[in-house]
Amino acid sequence: MGFLAFFLLPFFVASTAYSFCPITTCTNSTLTPIRFPFHLDQHNTENCSYPGFNLHCTDQGHLAITLPHSGEFLVRVINYETQFMLIDDPDSCLPQRLLEGFDPSGSPFQAEFYVNYTFLSCPRNFTNARFTVIDCLSNSTRSVIATFLTDFTADVSRSCQIIRTLPVPASLSGTGGFTSSLSEDVWLSWHVPDCQDCEARGGVCGYQSNGNQQIGCFKNLQNSGNPQQEHNSKGLKVFRIIAFSIAFPAIACAVGVGVFLCIVDRRDRHAGTQENRALQLIAGTAQPLDTTMGLDQATIDTYAKVVLGESRRVPGVNDGSCPICLSDFSAKETLRCIPECKHCFHADCIDEWLKMNGSCPLCRTSPAHHAQV
Ligand SMILES: [Zn+2]
Numbered sequence: 588m589g590f591l592a593f594f595l596l597p598f599f600v601a602s603t604a605y606s607f608c609p610i611t612t613c614t615n616s617t618l619t620p621i622r623f624p625f626h627l628d629q630h631n632t633e634n635c636s637y638p639g640f641n642l643h644c645t646d647q648g649h650l651a652i653t654l655p656h657s658g659e660f661l662v663r664v665i666n667y668e669t670q671f672m673l674i675d676d677p678d679s680c681l682p683q684r685l686l687e688g689f690d691p692s693g694s695p696f697q698a699e700f701y702v703n704y705t706f707l708s709c710p711r712n713f714t715n716a717r718f719t720v721i722d723c724l725s726n727s728t729r730s731v732i733a734t735f736l737t738d739f740t741a742d743v744s745r746s747c748q749i750i751r752t753l754p755v756p757a758s759l760s761g762t763g764g765f766t767s768s769l770s771e772d773v774w775l776s777w778h779v780p781d782c783q784d785c786e787a788r789g790g791v792c793g794y795q796s797n798g799n800q801q802i803g804c805f806k807n808l809q810n811s812g813n814p815q816q817e818h819n820s821k822g823l824k825v826f827r828i829i830a831f832s833i834a835f836p837a838i839a840c841a842v843g844v845g846v847f848l849c850i851v852d853r854r855d856r857h858a859g860t861q862e863n864r865a866l867q868l869i870a871g872t873a874q875p876l877d878t879t880m881g882l883d884q885a886t887i888d889t890y891a892k893v894v895l896g897e898s899r900r901v902p903g904v905n906d907g908s909c910p911i912c913l914s915d916f917s918a919k920e921t922l923r924c925i926p927e928c929k930h931c932f933h934a935d936c937i938d939e940w941l942k943m944n945g946s947c948p949l950c951r952t953s954p955a956h957h958a959q960v
C-alpha cells in the first residue's frame with residue numbers, strides 16, 4: 588500500500604498558481620490571443636513580460652514589434668510551438684528594409700538563414716526575364732532589381748549600377764528558388780524561453796507565482812484568460828518515467844534486432860554494387876542516369892548560396908548534415924541548395940560534385956540550366 592502511495596502522491600501535489608496575465612491582441616490583428624512569452628506593451632505587468640517579446644499595436648490596429656537595430660515590423664504569424672514568427676514592413680516595402688540592412692541582434696530573435704543579395708539600379712527600359720523589378724524601390728527612370736548572382740553578363744554590367752551587396756534573411760519561394768522580388772515575409776525564430784515541449788502538450792508557458800522568475804507549463808484555458816498550471820504534470824512525468832523505463836529497453840532491443848537484420852540483408856544484396864559505387868565516386872567516374880557532364884562554375888553559381896543562421900535550420904528538405912561529407916552544418920556555414928529538389932549541401936562540397944556530375948548526389952535530379960544573367 589505504501590508502495591502505491593509513493594506513485595500516486597505526485598498526482599495530488601498542489602501546484603503553484605499561474606499569475607494572471609491579460610490575453611489580448613490588437614483590433615486589426617487576426618493573431619489571437621497574444622500570450623507568453625509575447626505581451627502587449629499596454630498590459631506590461633511585471634509578471635507577464637519576458638524581455639524582448641513586447642509587442643504593440645500600430646495606429647491602424649495592427650500587431651507590431653520594434654527590433655532594437657532595425658525598427659518596427661508588423662507581426663504576421665506567431666507559431667508558439669515551433670517558436671518562429673513572420674514579420675513584414677508596415678509600409679509594404681520589405682525590400683527597402685532589407686536594403687537598409689536587417690539586423691535582429693539585441694532581440695531574442697534570429698533569422699533562419701541569409702543569402703547575399705546584390706541590389707542593382709537599371710534604366711527603366713532595361714528588361715531581363717530573370718529579374719522581378721522591385722516596384723516600391725523604383726521610380727519613373729530607374730528600375731531596382733535584386734539578385735543573389737555575382738557574375739553578371741555584359742548587358743547587366745553595362746546598364747546597371749550596383750547599389751549594395753549585403754546578406755538578406757531570405758525565404759525560399761514556392762518553386763524552391765530564392766525569390767528576386769524579396770517580398771516574402773522575414774522568418775525569425777527564438778530559442779529562449781524554450782516552451783516547445785509544453786506547447787506540444789497543449790500547454791502554455793508562464794511565470795510561476797513564487798516570484799523567482801521560474802517558467803512553468805500551464806493549462807491553456809484561452810477563454811477564461813486565466814490559465815492554471817497543469818495539475819497532473821508531475822503525475823504525468825512519473826507516468827512517463829515509468830513508461831519510458833519499460834518501453835525504452837524494449838524499443839532499443841527491437842531496433843537493435845532490426846538494424847542487425849537490415850545490415851545482414853543489405854550486405855547480401857548490395858555487397859558488390861556498393862563497392863563499385865564507392866570506387867566510382869573516388870575515381871570521379873560515377874555517371875548520373877540522365878546527365879553525363881558536369882556543370883561549369885557560372886551555372887553552379889545560379890543556385891543561391893545560403894549562410895546558415897544561429898538556429899542552423901536548413902532551407903531545404905534534408906536534415907542538419909551535409910550528405911556529401913556527412914558532417915553537421917554549423918551556424919554561419921555557407922550552403923548551396925539545388926532548387927529543383929531542395930537538397931542542400933556545403934557549397935564547397937556540392938560545387939566540386941557538380942563540376943564532375945551534373946545532378947544531385949542524393950536524388951539524381953538534374954538542375955535546370957538557368958540562363959546566365
Ligand atoms: Zn559537406
Ligand SMILES: [Zn+2]
Nearest residue numbers: 928930947950
Ligand atoms: Zn536532390
